[in-house]
Amino acid sequence: MVDRNPVAGGPGGGPGTLEPAPGGERDWLRFRDDPAPDEPAVTLDAFLDQSNAGSVRLEAGDDVRRLGPVLDRLRLVEVDFPRFRDGRGFSSARVLREMGYTGEIKATGDVLVDLIYFMRRCGFDSFAPNVPFNREDVNAAMSRYPYVYQPAADDAVPIWKLRHPDLANG
Amino acid sequence: MKILTGNDLKTGSVVWWDGQGWSIYVDDAVDVGDAADGIMAREEAACRVNNPYAIDGEKTADGVRPAHIKDRVRAYGPTVRPDLTLKPADPEAGNWVI
Amino acid sequence: MYRYDKYDQAMVDARVEEFRDQARRRIEGHLTDDQFKPLRLKNGLYLQLHAYMLRVAIPYGTFDSRQMRKLAHIARTYDRGYGHFTTRQNIQYNWIKLEEAADLLGELATVEMHAIQTSGESVRNISADQYAGAAADEIIDPRPWCEMIRQMTTFMPEFSYLPRKFKIAVIASKVDRAALRWHDFALRIVKNDAGEIGFEVYAGGGMGRTPFIAFKIRDFLPTDQIFSYLQAVLRVWNRNARRDNIHKQRMKILVHELGEEEFARQVEEEFQHFLTLATDFPQAEYDRIAAYFAPPPFEQGLSDEIDRSDPEFALWVDRQTVAHKAPGYAIANISLKPIGGIPGDISADQMDLVADLAERYSFDEIRATHAQNLVLPHVRKQDLYAVWQALTEAGLADVNLDLVTDIIACPGLDYCSLANARSIPLAQKIAERFADRQRQQDLGELKIKISGCINACGHHHAGNIGILGVDKKGSESYQLLLGGSGDEETSQAKITGPGFDENGIVDAIERTVERYRAIREPGERFIDTYRRVGMDQFKEAIYG
Numbered sequence: 183m184v185d186r187n188p189v190a191g192g193p194g195g196g197p198g199t200l201e202p203a204p205g206g207e208r209d210w211l212r213f214r215d216d217p218a219p220d221e222p223a224v225t226l227d228a229f230l231d232q233s234n235a236g237s238v239r240l241e242a243g244d245d246v247r248r249l250g251p252v253l254d255r256l257r258l259v260e261v262d263f264p265r266f267r268d269g270r271g272f273s274s275a276r277v278l279r280e281m282g283y284t285g286e287i288k289a290t291g292d293v294l295v296d297l298i299y300f301m302r303r304c305g306f307d308s309f310a311p312n313v314p315f316n317r318e319d320v321n322a323a324m325s326r327y328p329y330v331y332q333p334a335a336d337d338a339v340p341i342w343k344l345r346h347p348d349l350a351n352g
Numbered sequence: 353m354k355i356l357t358g359n360d361l362k363t364g365s366v367v368w369w370d371g372q373g374w375s376i377y378v379d380d381a382v383d384v385g386d387a388a389d390g391i392m393a394r395e396e397a398a399c400r401v402n403n404p405y406a407i408d409g410e411k412t413a414d415g416v417r418p419a420h421i422k423d424r425v426r427a428y429g430p431t432v433r434p435d436l437t438l439k440p441a442d443p444e445a446g447n448w449v450i
Numbered sequence: 451m452y453r454y455d456k457y458d459q460a461m462v463d464a465r466v467e468e469f470r471d472q473a474r475r476r477i478e479g480h481l482t483d484d485q486f487k488p489l490r491l492k493n494g495l496y497l498q499l500h501a502y503m504l505r506v507a508i509p510y511g512t513f514d515s516r517q518m519r520k521l522a523h524i525a526r527t528y529d530r531g532y533g534h535f536t537t538r539q540n541i542q543y544n545w546i547k548l549e550e551a552a553d554l555l556g557e558l559a560t561v562e563m564h565a566i567q568t569s570g571e572s573v574r575n576i577s578a579d580q581y582a583g584a585a586a587d588e589i590i591d592p593r594p595w596c597e598m599i600r601q602m603t604t605f606m607p608e609f610s611y612l613p614r615k616f617k618i619a620v621i622a623s624k625v626d627r628a629a630l631r632w633h634d635f636a637l638r639i640v641k642n643d644a645g646e647i648g649f650e651v652y653a654g655g656g657m658g659r660t661p662f663i664a665f666k667i668r669d670f671l672p673t674d675q676i677f678s679y680l681q682a683v684l685r686v687w688n689r690n691a692r693r694d695n696i697h698k699q700r701m702k703i704l705v706h707e708l709g710e711e712e713f714a715r716q717v718e719e720e721f722q723h724f725l726t727l728a729t730d731f732p733q734a735e736y737d738r739i740a741a742y743f744a745p746p747p748f749e750q751g752l753s754d755e756i757d758r759s760d761p762e763f764a765l766w767v768d769r770q771t772v773a774h775k776a777p778g779y780a781i782a783n784i785s786l787k788p789i790g791g792i793p794g795d796i797s798a799d800q801m802d803l804v805a806d807l808a809e810r811y812s813f814d815e816i817r818a819t820h821a822q823n824l825v826l827p828h829v830r831k832q833d834l835y836a837v838w839q840a841l842t843e844a845g846l847a848d849v850n851l852d853l854v855t856d857i858i859a860c861p862g863l864d865y866c867s868l869a870n871a872r873s874i875p876l877a878q879k880i881a882e883r884f885a886d887r888q889r890q891q892d893l894g895e896l897k898i899k900i901s902g903c904i905n906a907c908g909h910h911h912a913g914n915i916g917i918l919g920v921d922k923k924g925s926e927s928y929q930l931l932l933g934g935s936g937d938e939e940t941s942q943a944k945i946t947g948p949g950f951d952e953n954g955i956v957d958a959i960e961r962t963v964e965r966y967r968a969i970r971e972p973g974e975r976f977i978d979t980y981r982r983v984g985m986d987q988f989k990e991a992i993y994g
Binding site for chain 2: 476477478479483497499500501502530544545546547548549792863864865867869872874875878924925926
């Protein structure tokens with residue numbers, strides 16, 4: 183068993199390393215290999231009303247579970263953080279992954295660089311912060327913690343499993 | 353008078369604007385008039401002070417007296433530990449806070 | 451006691467370096483105060499009236515001599531020679547410098563301590579029965595679950611920014627010494643009819659400006675499903691809580707607004723979902739942790755006799771010691787409430803002394819209590835006299851456990867930037883008024899709790915007599931409350947009427963207490979009498 187355990191790409195692909203996908207400076211906060219959707223994201227209500235959109239923008243109060251029945255036509259979910267103090271978006275991302283969504287989840291708005299590691303663990307795989315991140319701060323934040331205490335939406339192995347390598351992988 | 357106070361960014365010590373810099377003694381505080389916002393913005397940007405704010409004070413015979421009890425506690429120290437205040441030798445000094 | 455393995459140590463070490471980096475970015479101007487504040491708060495670092503204040507976690511109130519000596523060293527090196535035990539079994543330092551805080555955290559990490567999530571909008575340090583593992587009345591030691599929950603709730607990705615703080619308590623006895631139902635989430639370990647261990651679960655309690663007593667959300671939760679259940683509770687709260695008013699974002703408000711039934715329904719639905727994700731910690735991990743909490747090697751065949759020929763010592767024994775589960779042993783309470791002193795404060799030298807006593811006489815264990823006292827949990831009865839003598843010499847042998855002078859008080863306006871009034875001078879005045887030993891003993895159990903503002907860190911809602919400091923047009927004023935309790939018959943104190951100044955409130959308390967003495971029936975504690983006769987009797991005594 184590998185002892186050191188950096189957060190790998192979430193479900194939905196993307197590299198597990200800290201190097202973002204190719205595509206130039208614009209994309210260095212996108213941790214996916216597939217081409218970025220370029221259509222504008224619509225509101226949750228608009229998305230549920232129209233069948234041709236592929237990108238949706240979730241406001242902090244939106245109930246992400248409403249997307250459950252239409253996941254197959256989704257390619258991008260933007261989750262907005264109106265203020266960094268509003269942590270509802272963390273649950274939205276993880277719930278999306280739990281429902282089986284494998285497309286892109288982008289954090290937008292007032293995103294704190296110090297929390298992006300935990301956002302990655304919830305299933306976010308791209309970031310569009312209001313205030314640009316410093317690249318060194320991103321790398322530092324992403325590589326800070328050698329282990330994780332609990333499972334989340336990524337495939338990081340929790341410490342308790344490392345402690346009990348004999349247990350069936352369940 | 354309007355006086356400026358805050359906490360030193362690195363040490364957390366209570367400080368008062370003395371016209372040139374920050375002093376730990378409230379009696380050094382000067383009247384900043386309408387200049388508070390400019391000084392605070394400049395000093396905060398220079399990372400010399402944390403969370404500065406302007407308060408009302410009064411120039412008395414004994415020195416400068418902040419209008420609110422909270423700022424008098426800040427100026428003096430914890431009333432229950434006179435030994436840790438700025439006037440440890442004066443057992444009556446804590447009464448100034450009230 | 452639990453010991454870190456390389457994983458725990460690596461996580462705490464990583465946190466220290468993260469904070470070092472964040473503090474550097476703040477000092478160099480890359481972070482504004484607004485950005486830095488939530489980061490420092492998640493490491494227990496506040497900016498208070500006189501300096502930065504650091505709150506160090508003492509998980510479930512259990513620590514050892516090595517850790518206590520480090521706390522003493524930190525008091526001397528980074529602070530001004532003392533520390534303050536809080537109402538959540540933590541310790542805090544009042545004079546910390548930001549530029550030294552990372553080094554301090556680094557020193558803590560060398561003794562397996564940290565300040566992670568002791569503040570901010572996160573799952574806070576877990577509190578527990580301070581007699582855990584020693585109490586004669588417990589079903590099982592609750593601390594292995596506390597430790598497991600500590601690990602479950604450390605750096606939870608989904609709950610990186612909760613609506614507000616979230617406080618957990620765990621006990622394993624009928625008698626509640628941890629103010630269980632004043633917590634956001636609380637577990638009482640019980641046995642069901644089949645003899646299985648499980649949790650009786652409470653949710654939605656909390657003090658603050660809008661107090662609520664937690665309701666029982668589940669009669670029996672299998673212990674191996676606790677992580678699923680906890681995540682379900684947190685997710686329902688995180689999803690539904692308001693974000694527009696910081697004073698209305700605690701989970702208790704959501705429970706109140708949704709109603710207990712609807713809140714429980716949503717939790718149950720989310721719980722069933724989490725069970726399918728198989729995120730719960732396995733029995734093997736519980737067993738691994740529980741092994742650290744195996745009972746110490748108690749000597750067999752010890753006598754229960756105590757030589758009571760020294761009357762001063764006998765008084766101390768009767769008041770400060772409690773029945774232990776092992777024959778020949780006692781639980782010894784150390785008062786941090788000397789008459790005229792500062793509740794919860796302890797000097798570095800006193801910390802070293804307590805560390806020595808723990809090492810020599812208590813299987814190297816110390817406990818912090820939510821009432822701001824300390825405990826030596828496993829003392830041989832034959833050693834009590836030596837312990838008492840050493841405590842006496844150090845000024846730590848006051849005889850007032852749960853008495854009128856064993857006052858809980860927040861730091862108040864002497865230290866705290868949120869406070870409206872001073873708490874400590876009031877605690878000192880009350881203690882001096884009731885200093886007479888015989889009078890204290892005669893009054894019996896009487897819990898006075900003082901908060902310097904409505905945030906209620908001094909637990910005034912749970913005081914038999916509660917005091918709330920308020921700002922009345924720029925001067926300190928105090929409201930009097932009666933009838934609160936944090937024990938198994940949890941109740942919320944009610945305001946008596948108009949407030950008082952500092953001297954007035956001490957007089958009002960004396961009138962309250964004298965009325966109790968006049969009307970109590972044999973064997974009644976203050977709270978019993980209050981519950982029997984109600985507020986009016988006391989109002990009349992107070993206001994005439």
